[in-house]
Amino acid sequence: MGKLSGDDDMDRETRGRLFGRLARLLGLSARRTGAAGIARGRWLADLMAAAAPHIPIRDLETLRRHHHGLTGEELAESVARVATNGTTAVGAAGGALAAVEFAAPPMLLTAPAQLAAETLVIAAIEVKMIAELHEVYGVRVEGTGTARGAAFLTAWAKRRGINPLETGSFTNALGSAAKVALRKRLLRTMGRSLSTMGPFLTGAAAGAALNRAATKRLAEEIRKDLRRTTPTPLPSEPPRLPSTD
Structure with missing residues (x-):
């Protein structure tokens, strides 16, 4: 999932092959979990919670270097644009994979795993975007990988920026x-990914468009939220928040 959620350019064939590999692994896991756990979203949530601490988050200096020296709102816009391009490509790749397999009998078995793979990769890209927007806007979350993962995953789930002044903003685990x-x-995101199941690449176009719009809207919401809790103009160096260790 790491390569699929990264910023590196990837051709459709490579992306589709990685998707297929991830879907097969998830299919094995899903059979062990059972239909009930999958339907309630618990399986997806457990997988995402386990993956979140391992999502690579770049600090402000690295972001500036990777985004051609941009700063402030221009850097935030660039971070959001890269993430939007990433989820757009995920939707297109998922649709292309569905088109290839659409007429084959195994499709009935692989479709749920493919939807899960697409959902998790979209979530990983957007969590990474949210975390890096916090870096840009001066809200640096310190602590263990588990604590940081829980904080940014909660921000993604609630579509909100992290307010360092709120009690309980930084914990080592997700609350109930x-x-x-x-x-x-996650279930709503998976529902959106159903659009990629259309035949003859219609799903690829629909998935790409829906993902682009959804990620762009999320970025706008997070940036608006972060502007309310950070100085203006954006600081050149973000203040460090207390460690959760």
């Missing part, structure tokens, strides 16, 4: 309310 929000958000 956050888990419920995460399950619901």
